[in-house]
Amino acid sequence: MNPTPANTDSIPRPDEALIVDVPGxxxxxxxxxxxxxxxxxxxxQISVLALAxxxxxxxxxxxxxxxxxxxxxxxxxxxLAYLKSRLLxxxxxxxxxxxxxxxxxxxxxxxxxxxxxxxxxxxxMGRPLLGQDRFARGAPETVAKLRxxxxxxxxxxxxxxxxxxxxxxxxxxxxxDRRDIWSLEDALERMRRLIGHAGDWTDLxxxxxxxxxxxxxxxxxxxxATFAASLELARQGRVELRQxxxxxxxxxxPR
Amino acid sequence: MSAPPEDQQxxxxxxxxxxxxxxxxxxxxxxxxxxxSDPAEALRRLRTRxxxxxxxxxxxGDAWAFxxxxxxxxxxxxxxxxxxxxxxxxxxxxxxxxxxxxxxxxEIEEIRxxxxxxxxxxxxxxxxxxxxxxxxxxxxxxxxFVVTEAFLDHFGLASASDLPGLAELRASGLLDSRPGAMPxxxxxxxxxxxxxxxxxxxxxGD
Amino acid sequence: MSAPPEDQQxxxxxxxxxxxxxxxxxxxxxxxxxxxSDPAEALRRLRTRxxxxxxxxxxxGDAWAFxxxxxxxxxxxxxxxxxxxxxxxxxxxxxxxxxxxxxxxxEIEEIRxxxxxxxxxxxxxxxxxxxxxxxxxxxxxxxxFVVTEAFLDHFGLASASDLPGLAELRASGLLDSRPGAMPxxxxxxxxxxxxxxxxxxxxxGD
Numbered sequence: 001m002n003p004t005p006a007n008t009d010s011i012p013r014p015d016e017a018l019i020v021d022v023p024g025x026x027x028x029x030x031x032x033x034x035x036x037x038x039x040x041x042x043x044x045q046i047s048v049l050a051l052a053x054x055x056x057x058x059x060x061x062x063x064x065x066x067x068x069x070x071x072x073x074x075x076x077x078x079x080l081a082y083l084k085s086r087l088l089x090x091x092x093x094x095x096x097x098x099x100x101x102x103x104x105x106x107x108x109x110x111x112x113x114x115x116x117x118x119x120x121x122x123x124x125m126g127r128p129l130l131g132q133d134r135f136a137r138g139a140p141e142t143v144a145k146l147r148x149x150x151x152x153x154x155x156x157x158x159x160x161x162x163x164x165x166x167x168x169x170x171x172x173x174x175x176x177d178r179r180d181i182w183s184l185e186d187a188l189e190r191m192r193r194l195i196g197h198a199g200d201w202t203d204l205x206x207x208x209x210x211x212x213x214x215x216x217x218x219x220x221x222x223x224x225a226t227f228a229a230s231l232e233l234a235r236q237g238r239v240e241l242r243q244x245x246x247x248x249x250x251x252x253x254p255r
Numbered sequence: 256m257s258a259p260p261e262d263q264q265x266x267x268x269x270x271x272x273x274x275x276x277x278x279x280x281x282x283x284x285x286x287x288x289x290x291x292s293d294p295a296e297a298l299r300r301l302r303t304r305x306x307x308x309x310x311x312x313x314x315x316g317d318a319w320a321f322x323x324x325x326x327x328x329x330x331x332x333x334x335x336x337x338x339x340x341x342x343x344x345x346x347x348x349x350x351x352x353x354x355x356x357x358x359x360x361x362e363i364e365e366i367r368x369x370x371x372x373x374x375x376x377x378x379x380x381x382x383x384x385x386x387x388x389x390x391x392x393x394x395x396x397x398x399x400f401v402v403t404e405a406f407l408d409h410f411g412l413a414s415a416s417d418l419p420g421l422a423e424l425r426a427s428g429l430l431d432s433r434p435g436a437m438p439x440x441x442x443x444x445x446x447x448x449x450x451x452x453x454x455x456x457x458x459x460g461d
Numbered sequence: 462m463s464a465p466p467e468d469q470q471x472x473x474x475x476x477x478x479x480x481x482x483x484x485x486x487x488x489x490x491x492x493x494x495x496x497x498s499d500p501a502e503a504l505r506r507l508r509t510r511x512x513x514x515x516x517x518x519x520x521x522g523d524a525w526a527f528x529x530x531x532x533x534x535x536x537x538x539x540x541x542x543x544x545x546x547x548x549x550x551x552x553x554x555x556x557x558x559x560x561x562x563x564x565x566x567x568e569i570e571e572i573r574x575x576x577x578x579x580x581x582x583x584x585x586x587x588x589x590x591x592x593x594x595x596x597x598x599x600x601x602x603x604x605x606f607v608v609t610e611a612f613l614d615h616f617g618l619a620s621a622s623d624l625p626g627l628a629e630l631r632a633s634g635l636l637d638s639r640p641g642a643m644p645x646x647x648x649x650x651x652x653x654x655x656x657x658x659x660x661x662x663x664x665x666g667d
């Protein structure tokens with residue numbers, strides 16, 4: 001974006017050369033700094049009025065040579081023209097804001113500061129650099145890795161684990177689980193006993209034991225066991241099973 | 256041009272060997288030093304200078320290199336810390352110890368509803384989160400387990416009694432999570448515990 | 462286990478720093494040395510021992526590294542690392558960050574009189590010489606830029622306060638900002654006195 005400029009530290013060149021180099025300037029402040037050096041004085045002693053005239057003259061010539069100037073340069077030209085007129089006119093006691101002298105002093109300060117940073121950059125680059133003048137160990141020794149395990153567990157997990165254990169005990173104590181299971185043995189025994197009394201097709205659900213249809217868990221267990229028992233009896237050839245449609249009630253009758 | 260003084264030559268060899276990626280032989284050194292230098296003599300001086308230091312000048316075949324002194328090799332090892340999650344059996348056992356300490360193995364088993372494998376408690380003890388407490392003054396004088404300072408540190412607790420009780424857990428909504436839907440819990444790698452966790456436990460649960 | 466004797470600690474620090482291409486901080490050293498070691502004292506002793514040698518012990522911010530003496534660079538032409546040449550915009554921006562840090566993009570633009578092109582700061586950050594500092598506590602909370610430890614290492618500076626000419630620049634007021642009155646330039650609107658941010662203040666703090 002910022003093309004490498006011609007060496008701005010070199011002796012000031014004739015105007016024609018300067019114009020050719022315009023695209024190489026890094027903005028209006030850079031151009032001003034180059035022009036300021038032609039005054040060959042300490043930047044703090046610079047004549048801002050003369051500098052403004054130099055800049056405006058430069059812009060004028062660039063325009064006459066149809067060199068395209070970036071907007072920045074034109075804005076700076078307008079501002080310097082304004083500053084020049086302020087510097088030439090007697091100060092207006094009614095005017096607000098900084099005086100023309102303050103503005104000029106600030107411009108001189110900016111130029112000096114930019115110059116100082118350029119010199120600082122040059123000094124930095126002139127230091128003995130790592131990899132150019134100073135060197136790190138060429139064959140750094142590798143560090144062997146030892147594995148160590150750090151266990152990770154969070155307080156929330158710990159509390160949840162405990163809560164899970166305790167609530168399981170509260171609502172489904174271990175001993176009660178057995179009471180909610182109607183075993184296949186129980187169901188077989190009950191069906192063998194009752195099937196003889198069933199004359200014709202009877203809904204399988206009627207074979208569920210008393211007290212096992214109220215809660216879903218007990219009903220589920222008893223249904224599963226009774227159905228398994230009916231399959232077992234059918235395999236033994238003691239009953240027939242019938243279902244009219246998918247998910248329709250299952251009926252059973254003795255053979 | 257005359258050769259640099261001996262102490263300069265010594266500095267040169269020192270810098271060259273330090274910066275080089277490979278060991279350097281006498282010829283390499285001579286080629287890179289000012290004409291008339293005597294790298295062999297510089298090496299001899301350097302070798303004396305570095306004798307017994309943390310870094311030593313070693314001969315590697317026909318070449319020379321700096322190497323860490325053999326007795327300091329242990330410094331060249333770095334611990335790589337690898338984090339692992341506690342198994343579900345481990346988390347549950349740890350929770351029970353924290354809430355019920357001092358607690359016996361039988362009590363842990365009663366609360367978990369499954370037998371506690373030796374490995375689970377051993378692991379927690381090895382991790383430094385659980386230690387043996389006083390023996391219970393009951394028949395058989397069973398050992399008890401308590402949590403350690405390291406446990407409190409890890410979980411940011413001032414004491415185990417700071418753990419929220421069941422009622423507080425419920426109030427805070429922490430009890431909503433279902434068994435098996437625990438976020439981030441590693442599958443139970445503890446074989447003994449898994450096999451004794453009867454699958455039927457959950458089959459008819461709500 | 463008690464800490465090793467001082468001369469052993471000195472050997473250890475010597476070995477650790479020799480082995481590493483990167484500067485190591487006191488904490489890095491302490492972490493790898495036996496408990497109770499005092500790497501700071503070992504460093505002080507080592508620094509004296511290596512003064513004037515072909516390899517020198519250098520402070521780089523809060524860390525330390527062995528580097529070959531600058532006057533012997535001519536011997537190491539084979540080791541020279543080809544680096545991307547920084548553009549003028551790059552070197553100027555780097556100098557502005559180093560001397561004015563912590564500095565905002567607007568302040569860099571004010572000093573250079575042009576907007577900072579996208580790539581310039583990116584490149585400096587990518588090279589590891591510039592990083593983000595704390596946000597300025599002014600309206601808009603703009604990000605600031607500071608130089609890194611790698612910057613100090615590359616340019617052979619023990620700290621940012623060792624930047625060449627820093628005292629003179631500060632004395633001449635050239636590191637101050639003044640109310641901007643130029644058209645088209647970024648105003649230093651936050652009014653912060655850059656000179657009050659001593660370079661180095663923010664350098665390694667976080």
